[in-house]
Amino acid sequence: MRMSTKAQYAVRAMVNLNLHSDGAPVSLRDISLRESISLTYLEQLFVKLRRGQIVKSVRGPGGGYLLARPACEIQVDEIIDSVEESLVPVACMDQKHGCLCDEQCVTHNVWQGLGERIRDFLASITLEELTQEAKSMSSGSKKRSE
Amino acid sequence: MRMSTKAQYAVRAMVNLNLHSDGAPVSLRDISLRESISLTYLEQLFVKLRRGQIVKSVRGPGGGYLLARPACEIQVDEIIDSVEESLVPVACMDQKHGCLCDEQCVTHNVWQGLGERIRDFLASITLEELTQEAKSMSSGSKKRSE
């Protein structure tokens, strides 16, 4: 079981974007420098994030990206959905076509249930919350979560 | 996010093993035929399942595999653990070493929480339950789950 680094980068980048935005667009170059993620790779990710209605782009000098919605309305599962193919753990159940395997899918219910749990959990976390946590981590001492 | 087919095969094979065991060992050849999984691939999986204390092997003619414990004491997460590297979704947190990334891991808590949810869910399902479900599916009509 594995989450792609693509998804991890996307979440990190979104937190960083939200953390350093004060109304003005944030350029990918800045995020790239701060998070040590290759600029061209970030560009790829943000194309998808834009298509997923997570961010808006502003072109030209002084341009960059803005949140498409308030951070409290952006859920982590939406970020990952934009960037990855699917959150559901097994191939047989594409959300579009449903499950193709009729009979032998004894274990189908297991994977389906698991997929639902994963989504529920990630949907329960907002970008707002993550950003707040990041703030308290950098300002306060190193470990503050527990 | 994706669960490897290896894990899926392992769970299917274990259900099939439990379904057709009546005290005597079940050979991989039988499981291979019934589940249409290559024999040599099954062999790979069962080596790991044996090391994971999920099954016991009996060599020689009439040999095969037996459950190492009663089915009600075998949890799905244990099956997957034996066969896959880790259930935790991201690389940075190996259960052995803990997380290596100190500061920048704003999203660390997210993945850790997710990993716990996944484990909790899969640990809540036993091989016994899956086998019962499989029985009712094959004896009853085709769809009985809902």
Place this chain on the structure above:
DNA sequence: AAAATAATTGACAGTTTTACTCAGGTATGT
């Protein structure tokens, strides 16, 4: 003891996915 069965092991190979880079292009502010 010999033969047959079946688990056991390690090495290897084809394919797919991942994680990027590169080379351009397009829009926009100064």
Place this chain on the structure above:
DNA sequence: ACATACCTGAGTAAAACTGTCAATTATTTT
């Protein structure tokens, strides 16, 4: 016009996945 920064698609090296093959070891039956 020019610099900035988004936009796009093609390409690529490395890793992981999904198996196969060959050979060995242990056990039971004859």
